[in-house]
Structure formats: C-alpha cells, structure tokens
Amino acid sequence: MTGARDLLEPAARRLEAAGVASPRHDAETLLAYLLGLPRSRVGLGGPDLTPDQERRFDSLITRRAAREPLQHLTGSAPFRYLEILVGPGVFIPRPETEVVAGWAIDVLAELAHESEEPPVAVDLCTGSGAVAASIAGEVPGVRVYAVELDPAAHAWAERNLALTTVTLVRGDAATAFPELDGTVDVVVANPPYIPLEAYESVEREVRDHDPALALWSGTDGLDAIRMVERSASRLLRPGGHVVVEHADVQGESAPAVFTGTGRWERVRDHLDLAGRNRFVTARRVER
Template structure:
C-alpha cells in the first residue's frame, strides 16, 4: 500500500494524481484540498483515488444540476449528461404544476436520488416518490431527497403506493442501458466500483426499459410523460419500445452534453 506524507502540497497532489492516470489532476487536487478535513484525511483520500476509486466516491459527493449529491461505495454516480433529462422533466413538471394539485413525480432506478432531488429543488410543490432495488442506493437517496419526498426500496414499480396509479405526471426512469457484452468495456471506475445492476441493460441494453414501459401507462396520468436516457445508437429502438404500449414517443438530443432522451406521453 502506498504511503503519503502527512502534509501534502498542491504540487505533490497534482504530480501524484497525474502519475496515477488522472487526466484532470489539477481540478481533482483542488477538490481534494477543499473537501479534506485535515492532512491525515487528505492523505487517505489521495490513497483511495490513486487506488482507482471514482473521485466522487472519494469526495463523498457529486456535483449535479448545481447541487452536491451524496454518493458512496456501491452507488451509481450521476453523470453530467443526465442533467439534460432533468431539464426536460422540469419543463414537463412545471406545466403539470399549473393544475390545482402539485405535480406528481416518480424517480425509478433512482440510485443516489439525484434526478428527483434536482427536479424537486427546481420547483415548488412537487409530490416526489423515488425507488431503487439496491439497499445502498436507497440509503443514499434518502439522505439526498430528505424532506423533498419519499424513497422506497424495491424493484421498479413494486414498492410504490398503489394510490399513485394513474396519477403520475412525470416518470423519470434512468434505467441501465449498456448491453451486457459492453459492460466489460466500461472504464474501471464504473465497471469495478458501481453496481452492475445500475449499468447492465441486458442483451441489447433495453431489457429494463421494456419492463418499465410495460407498466408505465397504468401509472401515468392522462398527459403524463415517461423520460428515459439512452445512447445515440439505441435511440430508434428505444423510441419504438416506448411507443409500443400506447405512449406517444419522441427523441430529444443535446449535442453539448452528448445526451439522448426518449419521452413517451400518455394521450389525454
């Protein structure tokens, strides 16, 4: 195990991080310095980062939609590209919130709860429900969601209150969409340190999406929308899948964030 001096300078941090293969060594050094509780804590954080842990797991948080989202070992780290999905969801939730009752939002496969937290933080009066099958993710999501909503543990729709059926205005489902054979091609930070259930989407990457779509219409309110992230190469098949159960599907793309989102709306 590599040992570090109890006092580390910025220059030493940068040199050590760069030698470990960290491309943005200067930025990471600044984050480590600003987060560490002291010299011993800084040395421990550096050691974990050099060992290959994701920076966000080392820091204990990830920046997402301007928020610090708590993350930890075994929890999927929210990606910046997913901010595009949240932006689409905020617009839809804002329109739904014009009704007498607050918009009802469900965040499936919520992981750290980043999506639901960011959406609820952007609007007033959202009724937020989130769920994930991974106990570590649920614990993390409950810290992030706090008083903004309720987090349930279970598989997809199973743990949600039956009273939500037919009432959901915005259904966020950041389902895993990496084809099984491609999981081993992912960077080690994801492949080794994030739960496989949050990455592996089955043979063609759309297995979990199909399960969500199979029930989505029963949960969505008339005019309510399902939003899912996918890859550019899967977009056409994902759109077809979302539209296969009576939802009106469309694809929206952000070239800046390299993000592709499929939106399926239940007809009124």
C-alpha cells in the same frame, strides 16, 4: 510546511500517469476538500499544509490513482443546485442526468402553473435520489414519489431525501406505486442501460465501484428501459409524459422501445449538453 501549489503539480502528474481523465481538476478538488476551501482558491495557490495534511493529501491522491471515484473520496457529488451524498453502494449522479431532470422539471413547472391541482411525478430507479430531490426542490407543490430496489442505494436515497417532501419506498420499479396507476403526470427514470458484453469498455471507476444493479441491462442494454416503458404506461394518466435516460449509442434503439408498443405518441430523442443522444421522451396516448 509545503505550499499547496507545490503539491498540486506532482499530484496531477501521478493521476495522469494512472489514467485519470481530469488529473489537475481532481487534484485541486481533493486538496480543496481536505482544506475546506473552494477549488478556485487552491488553484491559485492556497495556504501551506501541515505535515499531517500532506500525508492525508498523499493518501487521497493514492486512492484516486487507484481509480477510486473522486466522489467517494469527497463524499458528495454536485447535481443541479444540490450536493448529493454518495459513497460505496450507490450510483454516482452524472452531469448528463441533470438535463434529463431538467426536462421533467420544466414539464412539471408548466403543469403547476396551469392547474390548481399539484402535479405528480414518479422517479423510477431513483438511486441516490438526486432526480427526485431536484424535482421536489424546484417545482413548488409537486408530489414526488421515488422507488429503489437495491438496499444500499435505498439507504443513500433515504439520506438525500430526508429533508424533502419525496415519498420514498424500497421496491421493484416494475410494480411500484399501484395506488397511483393512471394518475401520474411525469415518470422519469435513469435506469441501467449498459449491455453485459460492454464490460471491458466501461471505465474502471464505474465498473469497479458503481453497483452492478445500476449498470447492466441484458444483452442489448435495453431490458430496464423496456421495464420502464411498461411501468410508465401503467402509472401515467392519458397525456402524461415519460422521460428516460439511455446510452449515447441508443439514440434509435431506446425510442424504438416506445414506438413499437402503440401506447405512445410524440416519441422524441434528445441530446445532452455535449451534443450526444441522451434521453427519450414520449406522451401517453389519450384514449
């Protein structure tokens, strides 16, 4: 049998040679997944592997070196306080989106504290359901609605939201939940925002494995954000809030989608934890 430490270094070198951005981290994560141990344990050495475990680890490293997403290999992705089930057919939730969800959660928690009525949130383009699940789990009493158009992604959302109070539907975010028009407190969305012309610059893990419907959004990357602006203006009550994730290069163009309509006030752009422009917020004008 071979010790875990003896396998990690050559595995990390293979991943580095294949262009994987975090080779040591990914090698440790895959070994920990295989052995059912915390990553910190295998990083310190870990137990010896049986020949069968060695073969399975080699297979995982080979797949990761071919740029199959790490989360597809382990079957889940961490998001705030949750482990979200993911795999082929659904966009993998990213750490950047945790900040977007956090902004919505803070607003909803304040509303829940101030009012006897439960706040209402709608998650457009829910994908895996990560944002909706986090809101439902972190804001007591909140009513959460989520919509996803893609059938494969919707199936993943069903799994992740099965034990929550979230109302999930399969449908078009542009027309979803007409029964809620004018009553929603917060609309949150992580829509597609990559311009079609940026195809070659996108990481292989994303370009080859995340669903196209979750990535591309017209020639300037703003088509879906424009749709979210229209849907949010329909759904929100006067004074309600919208929060929308965007690409780091859209720190001016994404807010402009909102400022140009006359339907919004307090339009602000926000940074993620890496200091990059990441999401826009706005308040529905009170009339």
